[in-house]
Amino acid sequence: MxxxxxxxxxxxxxxxxxxxxxxxxxxxxxxxxxxxxxxxxxxxxxxxxxxxxxxxxxxxxxxxxxxxxxxxxxxxxxxxxxxxxxxxxxxxxxxxxxxxxxxxxxxxxxxxxxxxxxxPKTVHLLAALLERKLPVAEAFLGLDIGAGTGILLVGQYLLARRAGYDSPILIGFECQPHVARRADSLASALGIGRVRQADATRKEAYVDLPDGPVACVTNETLPSAGRRLYKEPFPVICEALFAALGPRLANAVFLPEAVWASDRPGRSWLHLTPHNAFAGDGQRPDKPLRLAFMRDVELAGERIPVDRVGEGLAELVAPPWRESLCRRW
Ligand SMILES: C[S@@+](CC[C@H](N)C(=O)[O-])C[C@H]1O[C@@H](n2cnc3c(N)ncnc32)[C@H](O)[C@@H]1O
Structure with a gap:
């Protein structure tokens, strides 16, 4: 041989x-x-x-x-x-x-x-996004942070079109160059929007956006249940995003709508929402935010442990495929 x-x-x-x-x-x-x-x-x-x-x-x-x-x-x-x-x-x-x-x-x-x-999880996210009511505005500018394949950008496109915006402006940020390239060519070919290769933890990523208020931000850069927040860039991205765009985000709808994090035993909780730039509600535990443990998200007004997102939608996948296919969090 x-x-x-x-x-x-x-x-x-x-x-x-x-x-x-x-x-x-x-x-x-x-x-x-x-x-x-x-x-x-x-x-x-x-x-x-x-x-x-x-x-x-x-x-x-x-x-x-x-x-x-x-x-x-x-x-x-x-x-x-x-x-x-x-x-x-x-x-x-x-x-x-x-x-x-x-x-x-x-x-x-x-x-x-x-x-x-x-x-199950991606459908849950999309369904929650499509339930959002948008404030009335002249135009729809949507940002998808950590766009990956761009599927949440597609969700934003549907949200905008369903609300009567015929030409939403949708921009995704993805740090992996090959993923950003592919997502960009697919989103462009579908007429949905653009995906830029950019590090969303840096303020510069947001400098050359079109003017006007932001209508929607999707930001699925969260760690798995029970992992410390710093394992993924969510806290740093939110800091950069709010520092760069501040007042332009005032009426934006967010996905997730909010995040709950806690200390290890679950005694002290932080509610991360757009009102506090996803940095906590002031009752800070004695440790920095990035050391807090990921627990729950709010989707369509419901608070759900992150590992139970999509739980009611398991039947969308045939049983033998569930374990290998369902691995978002
Ligand atoms: C959990 S995936 C979510 C992808 C997509 N939004 C979805 O829901 O299917 C997070 C994505 O964020 C990207 N990402 C991580 N850090 C980033 C950063 N600092 N700037 C831009 N993208 C980042 C990763 O490469 C990954 O594609």
């Missing part, structure tokens, strides 16, 4: 099959292309069922990876195949054999894609 053959045989030992069956229940995915689904969901008053939002995420996932098929009506089998290739991107699987470029892409974009394909 040559060393190449030996290497292939060793790699094959790591291979496992993706979970069995379809990734979501048969019949759940709304037929049609991604642009068509976005246009349907953008119609003011049109229903926004969780299944339609999950379809949006899956179709967006597919278009993010296979950008040349933006207008395709991808079958559920096609979506399942990609989901399988994604969950087996590290160890490999027969469906990835001979597709080293695709595998590299899935590995390289793995973190951002992992957020997107946690359908």
């Amino acid at each position: 040559t060393s190449d053959n030996l290497r292939c045989a060793a790699l094959q030992l790591l291979e496992r099959k993706p979970p069995p069956g379809l990734v979501v229940p048969a019949g759940m995915v709304v037929p049609g292309s991604l642009p068509l689904l976005i246009e349907t969901l953008a119609c003011p008053g049109s229903p926004v069922a969780p299944e339609a939002l999950a379809s949006l995420c899956l179709k967006y996932f597919y278009a993010y990876v296979h950008s040349e098929q933006l207008d395709a009506d991808v079958s559920l089998e096609g979506l399942t195949e990609l989901a399988g290739q994604f969950v087996r991107r590290r160890g490999g699987c027969a469906q990835l054999a001979g597709k080293s470029e695709l595998r590299r892409f899935l590995l390289h974009h793995g973190f951002a894609l992992q957020m997107l394909v946690d359908l």
Whole structure:
């Protein structure tokens, strides 16, 4: 056996099959292309069922990876195949054999894609966003901080269009250059907005924004439940964002609407809201904010432990796929 053959045989030992069956229940995915689904969901008053939002995420996932098929009506089998290739991107699987470029892409974009394909949590976030009532304004300027694939920018687009803003201005900030590039080309191709490669913890990231009040800020840069806030950049980003834009954020709607953090035993709590620039409500514990532990978020007026976001939407994913697909927090 040559060393190449030996290497292939060793790699094959790591291979496992993706979970069995379809990734979501048969019949759940709304037929049609991604642009068509976005246009349907953008119609003011049109229903926004969780299944339609999950379809949006899956179709967006597919278009993010296979950008040349933006207008395709991808079958559920096609979506399942990609989901399988994604969950087996590290160890490999027969469906990835001979597709080293695709595998590299899935590995390289793995973190951002992992957020997107946690359908219950991403759908919960989108549904909460779409419930928000916007203040009346002449224009809609929306910012998505830590945009990843740009899925929350799509959520903002739907929110704006459903509220009657035909041409919202939407800008995402993403620090990973390759993710920012891909999200930007997808969001541009869909006519949704732009994603900039920028470090959102720096005030300079916000200097050349269009004028006027900000209508909406999505900022999912939070750590997992029970981890200290500094594990992710949320506190530093909020500091920079409010220092840079201050009064322009006065009427903005935020996602999450608020965050709850506490000391380790859960005796002393901080309520991080837009009114305190997500820095706490004045009853500061004796330690800096960044050392506080992540606990809950507020979405659509409801306070929820962050690891229970999307709990009621588990059935959007077929049971064998849940563990490998649902890993946002
Ligand atoms: C948890 S993911 C969320 C992605 C997307 N918003 C979503 O909900 O699917 C956070 C994203 O923020 C990006 N990020 C982290 N720190 C950042 C920073 N300082 N500036 C801009 N983006 C950042 C990460 O690269 C990652 O893509």
